[in-house]
Amino acid sequence: MPPAPTLTEQRDEIVRLLQDDSYEGDLDELMQRADDIAAKIEQANNRDSRLRALRAAALPAGDPDPQPQHRRTEPGQQPDDQGREHPVSVAEAFVRSEALRAFRERGLRGESSAVTYDYRDAPTGTVTTGNGVPVVPQRVPGQIPVNPDFPLLIANLLDRQTSSGNTLEYVRDTSGPVAGTGTWNKATVVPEGTMKPQSGPFSWDLITTSLKTCAHWVPITRQAADDDGQMMGYIQGRLTYGLEYNRDRQILNGNGTSEMQGILTTPGIGTYRPGVGSTDAKLITVRKARTQAELALYPPDSIVMSPLDWQDIQLDEDRNGQFRVITSVQDPGAPLRLWGLTVVTSVAMAAGTALLGGFRTGATLWERQGITILMSDSHADLFLANTLVILAECRANVAVHTPRAFVKITFAAATT
Structure with missing residues (x-):
């Protein structure tokens, strides 16, 4: 049969x-x-x-029925918050990888060796694996994966996509500024039998650039490398944070040639500065800049500013000594919001300026390579010092395809 x-x-x-x-x-x-x-x-x-x-959720070997508070948890071995087996951070992924296990075995035999591990942040949803390494599906625009233990990154505001090559080619809308009904929109009521109007003109620039590599390394003793907790501290607390900070800085200020394309250095973005002699507080300036963005037909969703400027806004008081912005005072853990905008504070933004805009509408972060972790004991003379090298790198660039979706704000100088 x-x-x-x-x-x-x-x-x-x-x-x-x-x-x-x-x-x-x-x-x-x-x-x-x-x-x-x-x-x-x-x-x-x-x-x-x-x-x-x-x-x-299986219990540790030799511990048939431990109480929850007595369960043993090793660094890098915890499932994520939904019980799935894939690691929740690049540091845990590296610690749990087969590549690191093989590296340590070679080290015990006295063999000089190196280990490479490529990791991409896994969005919520199905995650498949190959040889124990997470394989991430295509990112879907419109989601902001936020770790509640860390501040919101500028990169999380953008539409994020995965590139399949090293060359990035896109068109940038360079049409003139639009206000009110606009200069390009000729749509109107047309009597029957008459010629319909043509909208425009539109202008576009073809931009060709490349994905940029960001990398740095730190030394680590062999003893520290054998400790999963210290290893994760180095990777997550230093290497990964360093890459993310540099990426945020370049998203704002990159020169577009040797660095990523920065939004603030892209020609065609809007600008707003209070008039000469203006005494507008920063809170008022942000509201007026929001109106300018809306008149350009690109409603903003977020604003990035220096912690110093956000401090001035939070501490702004009315004549009765009451804070005008009180949400964060009542609940310091609440998401930062101002005039309906998500607020991201970053030391990558110079004090006295801010960037407001429709970030998902105006730009896309293209990523060719997730955070790659490499470790070796063969760098220079570190082998003799019983010291290893951990290197982290990633490749990405920003396509600012709609500059008019952004407004650079310059706050009025403080008066005494």
Whole structure:
């Protein structure tokens, strides 16, 4: 007796019949079979998901029934907050990797060696693995993956996409400024039988650039490298943070040639500065700049400013000595908001200026390579000093395709 067809074979057969325009069988019965097989496949997927979660929750060997407060947790071995097995940070990914395990084994045998590990932040959803290394699906615009333990990054405000090559080519809208009904929008009511108007003109520049590599390294003793906790501290607390800070700085101020393309250095962005002699407080200046962005037909969603300028806004008082911005006073852990905008404070932004705009609308962060961690004991004479090198690098660039979606704010000088 031939074996029963698998779920995959049954699915493929139903798909073939549904695509066959000449199919003369009972269509209702075929649709019912399609629903049944879809339900069985979903049930199998759910079962597989439960199985992975159950395995991730398995008790440590030799500890048959520990109390929750007594359970042993090793650095880098915890599942994420939803019980999935994939690591929750680049540091945990590196510590848990097969590449690091093999590196340590070679070191015990006295062999000079190196280890390379490529990691991309995994968004919420299905994550597949190959050889133990997370393989991340295509990023979907419109989500901001925020770690509640760290401040919001400027990079998280942008539309983020994955590049398949090292050359980045895109078109930049260089049409003139638009206000009110606009100079390009000729749409109007047209009497029957008359010529319709043509909108425009539009102008575009073809921008060709390359993805830029950002990297740095730190020395670490072999003893520290054998300790997962210290290893994670070096990777997450120093290397990863350093890359993310530099990336934020370049998103704002990169020169576009030897560095990434910075938004503030992109020609065509809007500007707002209070008039000569203006006494507008920074709180008022931001509101007026928001209006300018809305008149350009690109409603803003966020603003980036220096911590010093945000401090001035938070400490702004009315005549009764009451803070005008009170949300953060009442709840310091609340998301920073101002005039409906998400506020990101960064030391990468110079004091006295701010960047307001529709970040997802105006720019895309293209990433070719996630954060790659490399470790070696063969650098210079560090082998003799029992010292290793950990290097972290990534490749990315920013496509500022709609400069008019941004407004650079210059605050009025303080008066005494």
